[in-house]
Amino acid sequence: MPTIFLESKDNPKIKHLRGLIEQNNYRKKQGQTVLEGTHLCLAWLQENRKINSVFTTENALKHIDLEKITEQYQGVVFVIGESLYKDLSTLGTSLACLAIVDLPSSSQSLDFKADTLILENVQDPGNVGTLLRSAAAAGIKQIVCTKGSASLWSPRVLRAGMGAHFSLHTFENVELQDILEQFQIPVYVTSSHDSTSLYSQDLGKACAWILGNEGQGVSDYALQHAQAVTIPQPGGQESLNVAIAGSICFFEMVRQRL
Incomplete structure (x- = not known):
């Protein structure tokens, strides 16, 4: 050596x-x-x-x-x-x-029929890496990040992802308006103020998840073009950390499919 x-x-x-x-x-x-x-x-x-x-x-x-x-x-x-x-x-x-x-180069195009995680302006590297790790564990292979989200291939996000990146198809700096209406599967967005429970949804088939900024949540555009769901919180907290909320959604999907 x-x-x-x-x-x-x-x-x-x-x-x-x-x-x-x-x-x-x-x-x-x-x-x-x-x-x-x-x-x-x-x-x-x-x-x-x-x-x-x-x-x-x-x-x-x-x-x-x-x-x-x-x-x-x-x-x-x-x-x-x-x-x-x-x-x-x-x-x-x-x-x-x-x-x-x-940096990996991919000629692959977005698959609008495949399970997808969309990160809209999620800025904390630890949250982004954790979400990629949870998505990969749940079998979600396609990750989309809008402008304003933490760089997927930064050392800090890579560290938090613990190697999950290497089995995923990633797309960065995407405009939500350019892709959202092209999905041919249900698209869900998490919202702490919506009354529709996550657990009432049929997640047995492919779907897309939009998770938003740590402070402001998802955009109005996302709320208008996706099915908003909430995670019941009997303890009364205002909201969950975005990485935890996303992980709960992914594994409710896994539970139903099992």
Whole structure:
């Protein structure tokens, strides 16, 4: 395993790595992103995808999980100091491993008859990643994000998704008005103020779910062009976290189909 030690934060490779971690526009321009942690890297490799470069620290170099990655990755491993790694890392406590990969390109078109999750201006990376993880677990393979939602392929969303991204078909920066009326299946939108219970819906066949912004909820357009449902809350809370609400909806769908 060839290794190269990098010491300066001004090294071009470190600057490139930092840009990919911190800047969405830079990721788009370069067509790359960063996987952080050995779990994500191993999940990526299990999908037979390529890693372009790996950054770690001297202490982590001989760890068994890192060795599992380098067994499948044939390139140079860049070794950086602990303090520099902590400065770059978004995790803080995981085994030191940052991998640069190409953003997946898809020629696939939206399937307007398939189970779909639509995220409308959902901004928190943790919520977005959790929703992708729950959707994948529930068998939803198609994810649509409108402009204003957190970037699906940012390191923070990837971290929260725990590898769910790698089995999904994703579409970003979509205008809701361009797609919503094309769906040939029921489209549901969650609303804490609607009286129609989630549990009264027939979810036995393919459907689409729209989940909205953490503070404002879904748009008026979404409410006007979809079936609004609410999750009964006997405890009287005003609303649920969007990731929890979405997960409840997905697994009520799974329950009915089982």
